Amino acid sequence: xxxxxxxxxxxxxxxxxxxxxxxxxxxxxxxxxxxxxxxxxxxxxxxxxxxxxxxxxxxxxxxxxxxxxxxxxxxxxxxxxxxxxxxxxxxxxxxxxxxxxxxxxxxxxxxxxxxxxxxxxxxxxxxxxxxxxxxxxxxxxxxxxxxxxxxxxxxxxxxxxxxxxxxxxxxxxxxxxxxxxxxxxxxxxxxxxxxxxxxxxxxxxxxxxxxxxxxxxxxxxxxxxxxxxxxxxxxxxxxxxxxxxxxxxxxxxxxxxxxxxxxxxxxxxxxxxxxxxxxxxx
Amino acid sequence: xxxxxxxxxxxxxxxxxxxxxxxxxxxxxxxxxxxxxxxxxxxxxxxxxxxxxxxxxxxxxxxxxxxxxxxxxxxxxxxxxxxxxxxxxxxxxxxxxxxxxxxxxxxxxxxxxxxxxxxxxxxxxxxxxxxxxxxxxxxxxxxxxxxxxxxxxxxxxxxxxxxxxxxxxxxxxxxxxxxxxxxxxxxxxxxxxxxxxxxxxxxxxxxxxxxxxxxxxxxxxxxxxxxxxxxxxxxxxxxxxxxxxxxxxxxxxxxxxxxxxxxxxxxxxxxxxxxxxxxxxxxxxxxxxxxxxxxxxxxxxxxxxxxxxxxxxxxxxxxxxxxxxxxxxxxxxxxxxxxxxxxxxxxxxxxxxxxxxxxxxxx
Numbered sequence: 070x071x072x073x074x075x076x077x078x079x080x081x082x083x084x085x086x087x088x089x090x091x092x093x094x095x096x097x098x099x100x101x102x103x104x105x106x107x108x109x110x111x112x113x114x115x116x117x118x119x120x121x122x123x124x125x126x127x128x129x130x131x132x133x134x135x136x137x138x139x140x141x142x143x144x145x146x147x148x149x150x151x152x153x154x155x156x157x158x159x160x161x162x163x164x165x166x167x168x169x170x171x172x173x174x175x176x177x178x179x180x181x182x183x184x185x186x187x188x189x190x191x192x193x194x195x196x197x198x199x200x201x202x203x204x205x206x207x208x209x210x211x212x213x214x215x216x217x218x219x220x221x222x223x224x225x226x227x228x229x230x231x232x233x234x235x236x237x238x239x240x241x242x243x244x245x246x247x248x249x250x251x252x253x254x255x256x257x258x259x260x261x262x263x264x265x266x267x268x269x270x271x272x273x274x275x276x277x278x279x280x281x282x283x284x285x286x287x288x289x290x291x292x293x294x295x296x297x298x299x300x301x302x303x304x305x306x307x308x309x310x311x312x313x314x315x316x317x318x319x320x321x322x323x324x325x326x327x328x329x330x331x332x333x334x335x336x337x338x339x340x341x342x343x344x345x346x347x348x349x350x351x
Numbered sequence: 352x353x354x355x356x357x358x359x360x361x362x363x364x365x366x367x368x369x370x371x372x373x374x375x376x377x378x379x380x381x382x383x384x385x386x387x388x389x390x391x392x393x394x395x396x397x398x399x400x401x402x403x404x405x406x407x408x409x410x411x412x413x414x415x416x417x418x419x420x421x422x423x424x425x426x427x428x429x430x431x432x433x434x435x436x437x438x439x440x441x442x443x444x445x446x447x448x449x450x451x452x453x454x455x456x457x458x459x460x461x462x463x464x465x466x467x468x469x470x471x472x473x474x475x476x477x478x479x480x481x482x483x484x485x486x487x488x489x490x491x492x493x494x495x496x497x498x499x500x501x502x503x504x505x506x507x508x509x510x511x512x513x514x515x516x517x518x519x520x521x522x523x524x525x526x527x528x529x530x531x532x533x534x535x536x537x538x539x540x541x542x543x544x545x546x547x548x549x550x551x552x553x554x555x556x557x558x559x560x561x562x563x564x565x566x567x568x569x570x571x572x573x574x575x576x577x578x579x580x581x582x583x584x585x586x587x588x589x590x591x592x593x594x595x596x597x598x599x600x601x602x603x604x605x606x607x608x609x610x611x612x613x614x615x616x617x618x619x620x621x622x623x624x625x626x627x628x629x630x631x632x633x634x635x636x637x638x639x640x641x642x643x644x645x646x647x648x649x650x651x652x653x654x655x656x657x658x659x660x661x662x663x664x665x666x667x668x669x670x671x672x673x674x675x676x677x678x679x680x681x682x683x684x685x686x687x688x689x690x691x692x693x694x695x696x697x698x699x700x701x702x703x704x705x706x707x708x709x710x711x712x713x714x
Contacts, residue, residue: 241437244404249451249502250425259450263441 113315132321142322145302153280156221168231189225234268270340354505362409387549388559430499431508438483445479469500506538580702596631613648617696618711632700638676639693646691
């Protein structure tokens with residue numbers, strides 16, 4: 070009788086320690102975010118005089134009003150949305166079609182082609198950067214949306230993920246649909262594709278976040294301020310405008326910049342957790 | 352609508368391996384045919400060839416006199432129920448049933464009427480708005496059958512549809528399938544490796560083994576007069592007893608002699624049987640338990656299987672051969688007892704090394 074009671078007590082204590090640890094880690098994680106929000110709500114002059122003023126009133130929305138009125142951050146957010154959204158949409162379409170083809174169609178050279186696609190996973194971006202830059206210069210693709218989107222479309226991971234997912238769907242579903250008089254495209258569109266939504270969500274989230282946070286290629290391809298994505302734009306403000314425009318103003322821009330990602334996270338939280346844990350969504 | 356199906360000299364290869372070899376079969380309209388055989392015998396492949404899910408490498412398949420082996424699956428006028436049911440998981444039951452009709456442009460009101468009728472027949476109107484994931488195995492099975500019914504096909508194909516159900520549900524669904532056949536009066540082809548399903552459902556059973564048909568016949572024909580040793584061993588539970596014997600055909604009927612010199616008279620006509628090595632076959636219910644020394648031979652009881660209405664007695668003869676006998680449900684025989692075994696020669700069978708069979712005149 071006493072041994073199980075002790076064991077339950079021990080477990081309860083362990084749970085409390087774990088809870089305390091999680092709370093501590095959460096505070097460490099959220100502190101910079103709160104710090105950024107706090108700074109964004111303070112007058113620049115007040116912060117310059119005393120950084121500790123962030124801990125007490127008065128607070129103001131002036132930096133946000135200035136951001137809305139004068140900053141380039143909206144343009145950069147728009148650029149990031151176009152690039153990340155376009156890249157995500159195109160990746161989902163191409164990866165789904167390619168995945169279906171590799172999983173379900175019999176064509177000569179299929180296996181060799183799939184291996185070649187997988188080789189793409191092993192080629193780092195830096196290895197092709199110079200050649201890509203030269204080609205894009207010749208084609209005048211720099212400082213354009215398609216110049217920012219196209220390189221991301223060679224999505225080996227997406228093709229691999231979707232191929233594996235299509236392969237896992239029982240072929241009896243295709244066969245049942247064939248007996249139901251459905252053509253190949255209808256089987257793909259109406260029967261199989263809806264079943265890949267969890268994989269699409271995982272791939273979409275990874276692709277969107279990857280594109281949103283990408284810094285390297287936009288830094289090279291987008292040289293005009295109007296074509297900056299958010300990452301490049303934010304980096305440029307930190308090097309050029311911190312003194313002239315003030316830390317509070319920059320932090321207000323950062324809050325604007327982070328908002329879309331936060332919204333995406335809130336909507337797709339379930340899929341992000343699943344994607345990270347690698348489990349299937351049912 | 353119903354169909355007679357002609358399968359003529361059909362062959363199928365997967366790479367270098369021949370799966371079906373020059374197979375012919377005629378299925379009558381409204382007939383319930385069961386393809387029965389062990390795993391890998393080609394029965395599912397044959398069904399899939401009728402459905403159009405496998406190509407026909409040789410021969411032809413016709414429905415109502417019209418060749419269909421070149422037509423895509425959806426144009427053959429048949430419906431199939433899969434072992435895994437193959438319901439579309441993201442669609443409701445109603446949409447699952449409507450999908451095939453939508454694809455051929457059937458009017459919405461006709462689709463609704465057919466779905467309502469199928470749901471009524473299968474007693475599942477309350478399931479129509481659910482998705483397959485919210486259904487039990489038995490309910491999914493009904494939906495799969497319903498999806499087939501609404502198409503009003505010329506023939507229904509069933510690919511081991513009961514094998515994913517538990518024992519009780521399998522028995523109930525089996526009866527429902529038989530009732531469905533009576534009600535719809537459609538041609539039905541049912542693939543199984545379960546002989547109980549075959550015996551209870553079929554008008555005729557097609558026993559298949561090793562790429563070819565071993566026997567076609569009614570369940571009782573197959574059971575009582577198996578065409579080959581394979582059929583005799585495969586159909587019936589427990590399997591038929593086989594004992595290697597020498598034969599004496601000097602009289603009108605054959606007399607067999609066991610290795611231990613036990614002699615058993617049979618009712619098998621001597622003039623039919625050809626020379627060679629022979630195996631004597633007798634079913635458990637045709638072996639009676641007798642007091643020691645009063646049967647044809649004595650055996651020691653190894654195992655008892657009490658099935659309620661009867662008891663299966665597994666006995667070992669002096670030469671090590673196992674003979675299964677059927678005794679009363681309340682049999683007093685115990686493991687370790689020595690019992691007499693009395694063979695009913697009037698219901699015995701004889702097989703030669705090629706598997707060819709001869710039967711007692713009253714078997």
